[in-house]
Amino acid sequence: MATEIRLSQNVVPAGDSVAAAVVMNIDEGWHVNAHQPTLDYLIGTELTIDEQAGFRVSGIQYPESEEFSFAFAGEPLDVYQGGAPIFFTLATAPALAPGSYTLTGSLRVQACDDKSCLAPSTLDISIPVEVVAAKTAFKTINQGLFTEYSGREGWDSPASLTDNSIASMFSERGTILAFLGIFLIGLALNLTPCVYPMLSVTVSLFGGQAEKETRTRKTFMMASIYVLGIVSMYSVLGVAAAYTGSLFGNWLQSSAVLAGVGIILLAMALSMFGLYELQPPQWLMQKLGSAGGSVGPAGHFLSGVMVGIFAAPCIGPPVIALLTFVGAQGDPLFGFFTFFVMALGLGLPYLILGTFSSLLSKLPRSGQWMVWVKKVFGVVLVGAALFFLALAWFPKYVLYTLPPTLILGGIYLGFIESSGRNRKIFSRVKRVVGVAGMIGGLLIIVNLTKSTVQWESYHPDKLEAAVSKGTPVVLDFTADWCVPCLELDRITFTNPDVIAALQPYRTIKVDLTDYGSPEAEALRKQFDVAGVPTIIFLDDEGNEIEEARITGFVDAEEFLKRMPE
Structure with a gap:
C-alpha cells in the first residue's frame, strides 16, 4: 500500500x-x-x-x-x-x-x-x-x-454557538433534536437588546385595534400573519445563504439600514405620544386588502417583515453561525427550513403578545393608565430610535444615547405626564417608574466613567513583536454596529478582576466594522472568525488556545472561567 x-x-x-x-x-x-x-x-x-x-x-x-x-x-x-x-x-x-x-x-x-x-x-x-x-x-x-x-468549516471554533456546534447538533443528536435546538436558539434571541423595542411595536400595532378587533380568533389570525412576516424574512435569508454560500445578511448591518430602522422607530414613537395616528395611505390600505379602516393581512405581514429587519442587526453570532453553516451545506431547502424553525422561535412571543394585546384595553378602568402605558412604549421607542441612529452615524457614542433617554423619560413619565393624577396608587406607580428610570440613567453614566481594559488597534507587526518577546495576546474582533461588543466593553471589560487577569497579555482590538471589505474578509479568514464579537487567546508562540475562544457576549465571571490558566 x-x-x-x-x-x-x-x-x-x-x-x-x-x-x-x-x-x-x-x-x-x-x-x-x-x-x-x-x-x-x-x-x-x-x-x-x-x-x-x-x-x-x-x-x-x-x-x-x-x-x-x-x-x-x-x-x-x-x-x-x-x-x-x-x-x-x-x-x-x-x-x-x-x-x-x-x-x-x-x-x-x-x-x-x-x-x-x-x-x-x-x-x-x-x-x-x-x-x-x-x-x-x-x-x-x-x-x-x-x-x-x-x-x-468552523474547524477551530469552541464548544459554543458556532457553525461547528450546529453541525455537531445534527450529526450527534439527530435532525429532530437539532431543529428543536435551533427553535430554542430563536426563542432565546428575544433576550437580545435590539428585540426589546419590538414588544412596543407589537403592542402599538395590535393594541391600537382593541376597539375594532373584538374576537380573539380574528386577532390570533392577524398575529399569525404578522409572525409569518418575521418567519418569511429569515427563511428567505436562509435560502439566499444556501445559494450564495456566504454571509448574505451583512447588508442588515449597513449604516443605511440602521438609519432607516431608527427613523421608522422614531415615527412610531411620535405616534405613541398622540402627535398623529400612524396608518398607511388610503391607496396602500386598499392594496394591502384592509377593511374597516384597520390594517389588513398584507399590512400585518409587511409589519412582521419589518420587525425581522429591526431585530437582525444585533442578534449577532447565532444568526451569523447559522448563515455560515447553511452556506456551507449549499442546500436551499435545508436553508429555508433551518431559518424557518429559528424564526418560529423568535416569533412565538409576538404571536402570544399580538393575540392578547387587544385585551389590554378591556381591563377595568383602562383609559388613563393605558394612555400612560402607550407613552412608556413611546419612550422605549425613542431610546431605540436614537440607539439605531447613533449606530448608523455616531457609533462611538451609541451608549451615550441611553442615559438621557432614561433620565428625561423618567422625569416625563413619573412627574410631568398628566394622566391619572387623581388616582393615588397610579400616581405612586408612575413616580416609582420615573425614579427607576432616572436611577438607571445615572448608573449607566457611572458605568461609562469606569476604567476599562486598554486596547490597541490591530497590526500584523504587533503580533510578531509579541511572539518575539514571548508575550501572549488577546484579540478582540469587534465592530461599531455590534451591540454585544458594546456590552463586552462596558460590562465585562470594566470588571476589575478581568482587567487584572488581562495584564500579562497584549490586548489588541481588530475592527471589523466594514465587515464585507477585502481587509476585513482577509482577517476573518486568517483567524477563522464567523462573526463579532469573537475573542481569541494566543500563547507566547502565537498559537491560538482554541478551547478558550469566546463568541458572543459573556459576563465577567464566564470570561474569567474561559481564560487560559
Missing part, C-alpha cells in the same frame, strides 16, 4: 488554514480495517501527526467504511479499499515565518485479503507545506477530492 499527500491550496498564508488529506492507495484484492474495526482483535486505521511549533492539526475525518465478507470471519467487516482519503485541517500561526516546512507523522494499518490478515504495520508520513506571508493570494487545488470533507 502506498500513500500520497494532497492539500486544498498550493500555499498557505500565515495565520490561515488548509484542508489536507493522506490518501491510502490500497492494492486490488486487499483491504485495511476501518478506523473503528468490527471485531475487537482487529487493529483499526489510525493517523497521527506529530506536533510542530507554529502548526495545529484538527478535524481528522476518516473515510466511510465498506462492509466486506472474508472467508476467515463469520460476519462482514468494516474496511477501506481502493483510494481512501483521511482528511484533516492544518492551521498555521499568524506569526509563522514564510518558508518550506515538513510535518511528520505515522499511519497505522492492518491489511487483509480474502484469506487472512497481515500483522499491523506503521507507515511514516511526511507532509510538505509551503507557508507564505499573511494575506498572500493562493490557488485552490484538488477541489474534487475535498468535496468529501465536512470538517473545514
